[in-house]
Amino acid sequence: MRLMLIGNPNVGKTTLFNSxxxxxxxxxxxxxxxxxxxxxxxxxxxDELIDLPGTYSVTxxxxxxxxxxxxxxxxxxDGLLNIVDATHLKRNLHLTIQLLEAxxxxxxAMNMMDALHRKGLNxxxxxxxxxxxxxxxxxxxxxNEGIDEVIHQLPALTLKKPFRxxxxxxxxxxxxxxxxxxxxxxxxxxxRWIAIQALEGNEGIYQSLSLANEVPxxxxxxxxxxxxxxxKVALSLKGAIFNKRREFIHQLYRx
Ligand code: GDP
Ligand code: MG
Ligand code: K
Numbered sequence: 001m002r003l004m005l006i007g008n009p010n011v012g013k014t015t016l017f018n019s020x021x022x023x024x025x026x027x028x029x030x031x032x033x034x035x036x037x038x039x040x041x042x043x044x045x046x047d048e049l050i051d052l053p054g055t056y057s058v059t060x061x062x063x064x065x066x067x068x069x070x071x072x073x074x075x076x077x078d079g080l081l082n083i084v085d086a087t088h089l090k091r092n093l094h095l096t097i098q099l100l101e102a103x104x105x106x107x108x109a110m111n112m113m114d115a116l117h118r119k120g121l122n123x124x125x126x127x128x129x130x131x132x133x134x135x136x137x138x139x140x141x142x143x144n145e146g147i148d149e150v151i152h153q154l155p156a157l158t159l160k161k162p163f164r165x166x167x168x169x170x171x172x173x174x175x176x177x178x179x180x181x182x183x184x185x186x187x188x189x190x191x192r193w194i195a196i197q198a199l200e201g202n203e204g205i206y207q208s209l210s211l212a213n214e215v216p217x218x219x220x221x222x223x224x225x226x227x228x229x230x231x232k233v234a235l236s237l238k239g240a241i242f243n244k245r246r247e248f249i250h251q252l253y254r255x
Contacts, residue, residue, distance in 0.1 A: 001047040003154065004071060006099065008092050010109040011023030012144065015141040016083055017051050020150065025051075035067045044151055050075065056091070058098040059202040069197070069204030072102060072189065079105035079148070079157040086110040086123055086138070093249045094242070098197075100163035101188035106134050107157050109150055114140040131252050133161040145171075162190070169243050170231060172222040174199060181213050181220075192229035199224060200238055 007013050010250050016116030017025070023043060028037040038051035050225040058064035071077075082099055110123060129136050137153055139146030166172065178195035197205045198217050208215050225237040234240035 001045070001078045001154070001157075002050070002076060003042075003047060003079050003081050003157075004050045004052055004075065004077050005081045005083065006052045006068065006095070007054060008085065008095060011052060011054070011083050011085040011088075011092065012141040013051065013083055016109065016111065016139070016147075017049065019141060019144055019147050021049055030067050030070060033067055033070070042151060042154070045154065047154060049081070050077070052227050056095060058095070058197060060204060069202055072104075073204065073208050076091065077104075078080075078238075079107070079154075081107050081109060081154070083109045085112050087119065087121075088114045089123075090246075090249055090253060093252070094245055095162070097165065097245050097248070098193075099134060100170075101165070101190065101193045101196060103162055103193060104188060105157040107143075107150070107153055108132070108134055108136040109146070110136055111139045111141050112139045112143070114143055123165055127255060128252070131255065133163050164192075165244060165248055167196075167241060168225060170227050170233065171199065171237075171240060171244075176218050177220050178234060181216055182209075183213075196241070197199050200241055202206040205207055214247075221236050 004015055017038065017040060020042050023039035025038050029095055030037050035053055040049050041047065042049050053078065054069045058068065058069055060069055061083045065157055080099055084096060093114060094149060096108060114148055116123060125136050125138055131140055135153060136148055137151060138150045173174055175192060175195045178198055179191055182191050182194060221237065228237050229235055234243055
């Protein structure tokens with residue numbers, strides 16, 4: 001199996017990568033960018049693990065973050081290992097949602113559980129798994145706790161159900177319009193995810209589209225942005241999408 005490790009900056013990615021792979025990683029590179037590509041093989045199973053640059057969003061705001069979209073579109077992999085800082089759940093789940101929307105098999109490792117416990121807090125994993133529709137493992141990468149459970153769960157890497165967030169009528173209409181233009185998408189990725197990422201302004205997505213699709217899709221995005229601003233839904237289309245995810249995360253947090 002080939003897996004990609006993905007998460008926000010500073011959430012324990014390198015710590016987890018090292019404890020999963022030991023000292024056998026080698027550095028390669030991504031075509032076209034200067035960012036290193038770290039590849040290791042997971043202890044016991046020999047599954048391949050690719051380290052991706054830390055990012056807050058799939059929609060890139062730097063070369064580093066662009067690698068994430070590039071890898072999701074072009075790398076061959078069987079699934080994702082999303083590492084989350086359990087002490088900053090509200091911030092981290094924005095990326096998790098975008099990965100769930102891509103509809104690829106995934107396991108979520110909730111890291112920093114030691115720090116969460118020290119704060120006197122706990123996390124209802126079952127509830128979280130149910131609301132996100134994905135399996136999770138509670139870990140403390142620095143203390144080497146839960147690592148075996150991650151390795152144990154990887155073969156069953158799964159999405160229990162397609163994850164679908166409702167973005168409101170204006171954005172949903174735009175998604176439908178874009179979907180009707182998308183004749184072919186990379187087969188391992190969800191067409192709805194491509195549409196949402198296009199609406200968010202993910203340039204990596206436009207690069208993967210044919211020009212014949214790109215021009216009309218950009219027109220839909222511009223029109224939708226105008227509507228969002230006119231209807232006073234948000235100050236921008238990107239902001240409107242962000243707000244919907246935040247609402248969902250707050251609801252999840254409450255429960
Ligand atoms: P990366 O930027 O995502 O690669 O994160 P690092 O692996 O470099 O870790 C960032 C910081 O978090 C380091 O100081 C780690 O020692 C610390 N860290 C990683 N995992 C844990 C954990 O499970 N608990 C605690 N308390 N700290 C951790
Ligand atoms: Mg790191
Ligand atoms: K390169």
